[in-house]
Amino acid sequence: MSPRLRWALFATVCVAQIAVPASMIVQHERTRASGTPWRFQTAPVDPDDPFRGRYVRLDFAVSRQPLFLVEREGRHVGLEDRLYAELIPDHRGFAALGKLHQQRPETGEYLDVFVRDIDYDREGGAPSYRVRLPFDRFYLPEARAPEVERAYAEASRHAQERTYAEVRIRDGHAALVSLVLDGKPVTD
Amino acid sequence: MGKEADWLLRELPVLVERGVLDAPAAQRLREHYARTGGAAPSWGTILLAIGGAALVGLGIILIFAHNWENWTPGVRAVLSMLPLLAGQLACVHALKPGSRAWCEGAGLFTALAIGAAIALVAQTYQFGGDLPRFLLTWTLLALPLVYLLDASAVAALCWLGALGWTMADGHGWFSRGDTLREVLRLPIFLLLATLPLPHLLHHLRLDAGSARVAWLMRVALSVLVLGYGLSTPSRSFETLLFVYAGMAAVAVLAGRLWFAGARGLWGNPPVGLGLFGACAIALLATVLELWLDLDLEWNTLLLPAAALAALAVWLAYQNWLRDRSLLAPALALLTPMLFLLAALGEANAGIASVLGHVYALALAAALIRSGLSQAELPLANLGVLLVAALVMLRFFDSDLSYVLRGVGFIVTGVGFFAANLWLRRRLRRGAA
Numbered sequence: 006m007s008p009r010l011r012w013a014l015f016a017t018v019c020v021a022q023i024a025v026p027a028s029m030i031v032q033h034e035r036t037r038a039s040g041t042p043w044r045f046q047t048a049p050v051d052p053d054d055p056f057r058g059r060y061v062r063l064d065f066a067v068s069r070q071p072l073f074l075v076e077r078e079g080r081h082v083g084l085e086d087r088l089y090a091e092l093i094p095d096h097r098g099f100a101a102l103g104k105l106h107q108q109r110p111e112t113g114e115y116l117d118v119f120v121r122d123i124d125y126d127r128e129g130g131a132p133s134y135r136v137r138l139p140f141d142r143f144y145l146p147e148a149r150a151p152e153v154e155r156a157y158a159e160a161s162r163h164a165q166e167r168t169y170a171e172v173r174i175r176d177g178h179a180a181l182v183s184l185v186l187d188g189k190p191v192t193d
Numbered sequence: 194m195g196k197e198a199d200w201l202l203r204e205l206p207v208l209v210e211r212g213v214l215d216a217p218a219a220q221r222l223r224e225h226y227a228r229t230g231g232a233a234p235s236w237g238t239i240l241l242a243i244g245g246a247a248l249v250g251l252g253i254i255l256i257f258a259h260n261w262e263n264w265t266p267g268v269r270a271v272l273s274m275l276p277l278l279a280g281q282l283a284c285v286h287a288l289k290p291g292s293r294a295w296c297e298g299a300g301l302f303t304a305l306a307i308g309a310a311i312a313l314v315a316q317t318y319q320f321g322g323d324l325p326r327f328l329l330t331w332t333l334l335a336l337p338l339v340y341l342l343d344a345s346a347v348a349a350l351c352w353l354g355a356l357g358w359t360m361a362d363g364h365g366w367f368s369r370g371d372t373l374r375e376v377l378r379l380p381i382f383l384l385l386a387t388l389p390l391p392h393l394l395h396h397l398r399l400d401a402g403s404a405r406v407a408w409l410m411r412v413a414l415s416v417l418v419l420g421y422g423l424s425t426p427s428r429s430f431e432t433l434l435f436v437y438a439g440m441a442a443v444a445v446l447a448g449r450l451w452f453a454g455a456r457g458l459w460g461n462p463p464v465g466l467g468l469f470g471a472c473a474i475a476l477l478a479t480v481l482e483l484w485l486d487l488d489l490e491w492n493t494l495l496l497p498a499a500a501l502a503a504l505a506v507w508l509a510y511q512n513w514l515r516d517r518s519l520l521a522p523a524l525a526l527l528t529p530m531l532f533l534l535a536a537l538g539e540a541n542a543g544i545a546s547v548l549g550h551v552y553a554l555a556l557a558a559a560l561i562r563s564g565l566s567q568a569e570l571p572l573a574n575l576g577v578l579l580v581a582a583l584v585m586l587r588f589f590d591s592d593l594s595y596v597l598r599g600v601g602f603i604v605t606g607v608g609f610f611a612a613n614l615w616l617r618r619r620l621r622r623g624a625a
Contacts, residue, residue, distance in 0.1 A: 022310075
């Protein structure tokens, strides 16, 4: 490999290495600035991830509801496959999930979700799916994480109407803005 | 290596003067050694650089991952990128006609910094967890450094990244192989594991007996074996026995053919790991329950096993032409024998198990015979060990009393020592 080519390739690789984390930041900032705001009612859970710092693990009421594909599109859906869930507001102002799509919907609000559970209908009907939302953790300073974890467990059991995650969503991509426990926002 | 290169460079003027080398050849040699690090550093220096880079890189990951509270997200994002930028600057230095130690150290540091930057940005901006995607992105972004810097430590990291990806993508359990994602996991893993391979092949051609090649092969083979098993859907699990048998036979035969002369079983990883695998599979083939439970159906994942078996036969023929060692045909028979036993086992598992014993003993005999004729004590010892393991295994799954089992173990142990002593004497007599 000639030195010039080697340097050119090295420069390209450096740009790519920086571009990946940088594009994550840009996508997040764009979603935060111009995404539609939604509130997701939480449900109780917790632990920690060796790759990153401490965080409070989040679960959501909508993740526990069985959802259905809008139509069979031929491809078999498996665990952790990415699907697109229609977003609709419920009567309390929280986000609810509608039908699931295998392709990005062309109209309406939707969210990227991941299959976490499949229930095959024994009588040959359509299987139902439960999904994991892409914002399933809230990072916090290490010293505060256990305390917030406890408050989260408490509030998501006993103050469900006032405990939720504020999220902005743009083209399926979600940016977690804040976590509200019993009406009080947790700052990171 | 460093001393030899220094010596050679000092000798060049003399060699040119005496007409052994012409001046352009001498200049090419000087350029070659300048490119590969001039007075090439010793392995100690390289290992220190790798160890230092790994420690600093991991330390930075730990300090940063430990949540830092006093900075705004913007400052945190910039700080997350700093180790990566520092690593890239170190790579710039290493790319100049630098030293090999710089290449390895800077490469590994940058590779670790890529993972740290992505993870820290994800944390700062509250991204959800997608471990397989994170590991895949990290591995692919680190991979070019293997080739640009000729960095073997990064190659090893990429292999581990491929293994990590397939483990994370399978979510720790064996998938059934129903969905496209599950079916594609094995080919994608194999493709990922192939990406650092040209680096290994390049160094194989340069110096097959080097410690660098031995370590790269240890990592590559371990990742291949573990990753193949973890990527195989659970409904095709039976095929693993045949694929692993093929891999073991090919590894030993290729290792004996192309790395002959490498030091012992440890210094020749394909032979060492392959023989260990072949002996384990031969022992497994003697277990009656295996043939009772095996429910082998035609499966496309048996194709790699068949291809490996065919390759093993060809390699065995090449080995046979070279040294007429009995080990070559014994290993070539491993996979075809398993296919035969699987077919027989459906009708009569007992016969399959008996034939499994015959094969294990034949393999042991071939190991002892080859070890003796080629004065390789570890090979002969492995043969004796295989017989001892077979005896112990039968003691375990028989209904004998503890006293009898104890006596059996003692007799096997004494037999092992006696056989070892006898082998040493035979080899010494052979050498004299």
